[in-house]
Amino acid sequence: xxxIFDFFPGLQATLRLAVITVAAGLSSTAPGQQxxxxxxxxxxxxxxxxxxxxxxxxxxxxxxxxxxxVELPTAGTVSVYSATAxxxxxxxxPAQFSVNAGHIYRLRIADMPEFPNVEVYPSIEILDRMHPPxxxxxxxxxxxxxxxxxxxxxxxxxxxTRVVYLEQPQLAAMLDPLRxxxxxxxxxxxxxxxxxxxxxxxxxxxxxxxxxPSGDYMxxxxxxxxxxxxxxxxxxxxxxVVKLSDKRRPKSSVxxx
Amino acid sequence: MKKPRALPWAITLCxxxxxxxxxxxxxxxxxxxxxxxxxxxxxxxxASVALMLNTGCGILPHAQREPxxxxxxxxxxxxxxxxxxxxxxxxxxxxxxxxxxxxxAPADGVVRMNVKPALIDGNVAKASVFTISSPEAVEADARxxxxxxxxxxxxxxxxxxxxxxxxxxxxxxxxxxxxADPCEEQSNRMETIAASPFADIYPDEYIFDGGxxxxxxxxxxxQRSGFDSEDTxxxxxxxxxxxxxxPSNRVAVYAPRFGSVRTVTGLQADxxxxxxAGARDSQGIGNIKTGNAAQENVHDTILSGLESxxxxxxxxxxxxxxxxxxxxxVEQNRKVDEGHEGRxxxxxxxxxxxxxFVLQQQIQNAMSWxxxxxxxxxxxxxxxxxxxxxxxxxQTVGMEDERKTRGKIHVVKLADHEMAQSGDTITFxxxxxxxxxxxxxxxSIVDNLTPRLEYLSGTASIDGQHxxxxxxxxxxxxxxxxxxxxxxxLKGHDRGEITFEARVR
Numbered sequence: 001x002x003x004i005f006d007f008f009p010g011l012q013a014t015l016r017l018a019v020i021t022v023a024a025g026l027s028s029t030a031p032g033q034q035x036x037x038x039x040x041x042x043x044x045x046x047x048x049x050x051x052x053x054x055x056x057x058x059x060x061x062x063x064x065x066x067x068x069x070v071e072l073p074t075a076g077t078v079s080v081y082s083a084t085a086x087x088x089x090x091x092x093x094p095a096q097f098s099v100n101a102g103h104i105y106r107l108r109i110a111d112m113p114e115f116p117n118v119e120v121y122p123s124i125e126i127l128d129r130m131h132p133p134x135x136x137x138x139x140x141x142x143x144x145x146x147x148x149x150x151x152x153x154x155x156x157x158x159x160x161t162r163v164v165y166l167e168q169p170q171l172a173a174m175l176d177p178l179r180x181x182x183x184x185x186x187x188x189x190x191x192x193x194x195x196x197x198x199x200x201x202x203x204x205x206x207x208x209x210x211x212x213p214s215g216d217y218m219x220x221x222x223x224x225x226x227x228x229x230x231x232x233x234x235x236x237x238x239x240x241v242v243k244l245s246d247k248r249r250p251k252s253s254v255x256x257x
Numbered sequence: 258m259k260k261p262r263a264l265p266w267a268i269t270l271c272x273x274x275x276x277x278x279x280x281x282x283x284x285x286x287x288x289x290x291x292x293x294x295x296x297x298x299x300x301x302x303x304a305s306v307a308l309m310l311n312t313g314c315g316i317l318p319h320a321q322r323e324p325x326x327x328x329x330x331x332x333x334x335x336x337x338x339x340x341x342x343x344x345x346x347x348x349x350x351x352x353x354x355x356x357x358x359x360x361x362a363p364a365d366g367v368v369r370m371n372v373k374p375a376l377i378d379g380n381v382a383k384a385s386v387f388t389i390s391s392p393e394a395v396e397a398d399a400r401x402x403x404x405x406x407x408x409x410x411x412x413x414x415x416x417x418x419x420x421x422x423x424x425x426x427x428x429x430x431x432x433x434x435x436x437a438d439p440c441e442e443q444s445n446r447m448e449t450i451a452a453s454p455f456a457d458i459y460p461d462e463y464i465f466d467g468g469x470x471x472x473x474x475x476x477x478x479x480q481r482s483g484f485d486s487e488d489t490x491x492x493x494x495x496x497x498x499x500x501x502x503x504p505s506n507r508v509a510v511y512a513p514r515f516g517s518v519r520t521v522t523g524l525q526a527d528x529x530x531x532x533x534a535g536a537r538d539s540q541g542i543g544n545i546k547t548g549n550a551a552q553e554n555v556h557d558t559i560l561s562g563l564e565s566x567x568x569x570x571x572x573x574x575x576x577x578x579x580x581x582x583x584x585x586x587v588e589q590n591r592k593v594d595e596g597h598e599g600r601x602x603x604x605x606x607x608x609x610x611x612x613x614f615v616l617q618q619q620i621q622n623a624m625s626w627x628x629x630x631x632x633x634x635x636x637x638x639x640x641x642x643x644x645x646x647x648x649x650x651x652q653t654v655g656m657e658d659e660r661k662t663r664g665k666i667h668v669v670k671l672a673d674h675e676m677a678q679s680g681d682t683i684t685f686x687x688x689x690x691x692x693x694x695x696x697x698x699x700x701s702i703v704d705n706l707t708p709r710l711e712y713l714s715g716t717a718s719i720d721g722q723h724x725x726x727x728x729x730x731x732x733x734x735x736x737x738x739x740x741x742x743x744x745x746x747l748k749g750h751d752r753g754e755i756t757f758e759a760r761v762r
Contacts, residue, residue, distance in 0.1 A: 043520070130459075130462060130513065131453065131455040131458070131459045131462060132453070132462070132511060132676075133452040133453040133511055133675070133676060134453070136511075136676060139676070139678075140511070140513055140676075142515060143515055145517070150519075153521055153523075156523075157523060158521050158522065158523030159521065159522045159523060160519065160520075160521050161519070161520050161521070161522070162517045162518065162519050163517060163518045164515055164516070164517045165515065165516055165517065165518065166461055166462065166513055166514075166515055167461070167513075167514045167515060167516050168461055169460075169461060169463070169464055169465070169514075169707060169708070169709050170486060170487070170707065170708070171708075172514065172707070172708045172709050172762070173708070173735065174708065174711075174735040174762060175762075176514070176679065176762070177514070177515070177516030177517070178514075178515050178516050178517055184516065184517065184518050184519060185518070185519045185520060185521075186518055186519075186520050187520070188520055188521065188522045190520070192518045192519075192520045195518045196516075196517075196518045199516060199518070200461060200515075200516065201461055203515070206517075
């Protein structure tokens with residue numbers, strides 16, 4: 001599948017440089033002081049582009065692995081991919097694992113009782129990281145909550161995009177903004193990343209579509225950009241789809257994959 | 258002291274004599290020569306400088322003036338001392354303790370203080386002995402200890418001490434007040450208690466409570482102002498009656514909360530999201546159109562008025578609206594406005610003519626009022642010797658208030674959790690302490706909770722030693738404002754404690 005960048009090799013580098021320049025200017029604002037200024041990035045860009053751009057600007061520490069927790073409506077399994085067709089781990093919901101900021105990962109959602117024999121492959125693009133007290137990172141993961149409506153619309157062929165943001169405490173609402181009954185939605189023509197930036201600090205872009213991997217040829221970075229991975233304290237499950245050879249394998253060896 | 262005063266007079270006499278000689282010369286010559294003109298310009302200048310030096314118009318150094326207070330370091334000459342000793346300098350020295358070598362140690366229970374004879378304004382202050390007796394030796398020791406802090410002042414005239422022993426007076430100034438360092442205030446205000454040093458760098462990951470962010474908290478005309486959410490400020494009145502506020506430190510609890518913005522794209526999703534987003538509601542703000550319509554109505558009113566003007570000018574045939582919008586009509590409106598202004602000016606002029614005497618009277622009143630408030634009278638009263646003498650007698654008797662520092666409340670806020678999850682309960686403790694010597698009054702602690710904290714009703718309490726009341730009101734941001742009012746003043750170096758609980762949302 002060829003793209004416009006295949007015909008103009010220098011176009012992608014030029015575009016990236018321009019976005020980085022604008023994003024660098026915006027990054028001078030201290031965290032938590034976002035305003036309604038122009039947001040050069042949006043969720044409609046090529047998956048992984050926004051995270052990679054921010055990583056180049058902010059120079060994240062690659063040794064830091066940000067805990068993420070994926071929650072399904074009721075039950076199910078979550079497989080995590082990082083650049084390869086073989087998953088790093090298969091976890092039961094709520095699945096918690098640690099990944100690198102500035103990278104994109106592919107998930108496989110399956111075994112949901114509401115949707116039997118259905119599997120979706122959402123992607124998570126890690127835009128930013130947290131700074132918890134030492135040794136308490138696992139207690140404060142970034143939540144990725146997938147609702148039943150999200151899964152249903154993805155099965156129907158639509159693209160559901162969620163931008164998870166860290167709420168600005170001084171602008172916080174009384175109700176939990178993540179699990180409210182009426183989700184915060186924006187028009188498809190609007191920039192959801194900018195809206196999340198207005199409400200807080202964008203952390204993760206979640207894209208859920210109906211596409212399933214077929215064959216050996218998949219788009220570039222479909223399985224992720226190859227960021228680090230760690231199970232943390234989570235215990236993987238065996239579903240029979242992909243068998244982990246050794247459950248007692250040390251965490252460091254898992255993270256190196 | 259004599260040299261600076263003889264020199265100006267000599268310059269004056271020389272200048273006067275020179276001027277007389279030059280004048281005589283020029284009168285004889287009946288003309289001013291080119292060489293004598295600068296001399297004539299120089300002579301008045303020298304005379305002026307000499308007069309200024311003689312009269313002391315601020316050119317002489319301050320040390321060469323007459324002593325204007327009793328502790329001046331300059332002693333006047335003996336010949337200048339008037340017979341009534343009205344400006345006689347006095348000497349002040351403060352012994353460290355009451356019992357000196359020249360004074361025998363008093364017996365137990367008796368404290369004796371000797372004051373040397375003083376001569377102030379011609380009145381001889383006799384030697385006085387202040388004796389305090391007490392039947393109990395314990396109390397006497399306590400009083401002796403108390404009087405050891407008293408500064409003793411003795412007065413002595415020039416005649417009472419030989420000239421050769423006359424030395425410069427020693428003066429021990431009072432302990433200067435420690436002024437508040439604005440940098441320290443700022444650092445206290447921004448002090449944060451957090452589990453991680455990143456709390457100030459990434460504040461969006463923490464819940465803050467305490468401090469004084471954004472506009473400074475205070476009271477303007479009795480109304481609360483600048484109390485933003487998260488602020489915790491102590492409001493009180495010091496012993497001078499000045500209202501003061503002291504912010505607390507900040508407490509940071511690591512409790513990040515997340516949200517998500519959702520958008521759906523697809524062939525069928527466009528229609529659905531358009532309905533939910535409500536963007537059309539925002540664009541369809543019909544008020545703008547309504548406002549335009551109102552402006553058109555205003556123009557219609559003007560047009561109707563223009564038509565009436567046209568009839569006066571005989572332009573009856575030009576009734577269509579297009580002609581009514583001509584500039585000629587607008588000029589007629591301007592004429593009407595000018596007519597109003599003209600009447601305004603006329604009335605102003607008539608007031609000046611007929612009520613001029615009223616203005617004169619008001620001016621006179623203002624001038625007399627100014628004289629009454631002239632500050633010279635206040636300065637004269639301050640320079641009265643009676644005030645000075647009274648002050649020193651008070652020091653001798655020992656009525657000095659040992660309290661030195663102004664009362665100031667320091668507020669320290671603590672939380673029993675450094676990290677929390679949604680639903681956890683945090684117990685906040687507010688410790689107040691009056692670090693000054695004087696009492697503070699009307700003490701109230703105001704805590705404006707952040708929207709992430711929900712106050713648990715009935716959990717607020719003040720320690721038993723400081724009774725008071727707790728007021729809970731909505732802060733308009735989904736949380737509460739807690740106001741703790743103490744019923745009694747907070748004494749110097751006294752402290753209190755306030756606690757309440759809040760749930761993390």
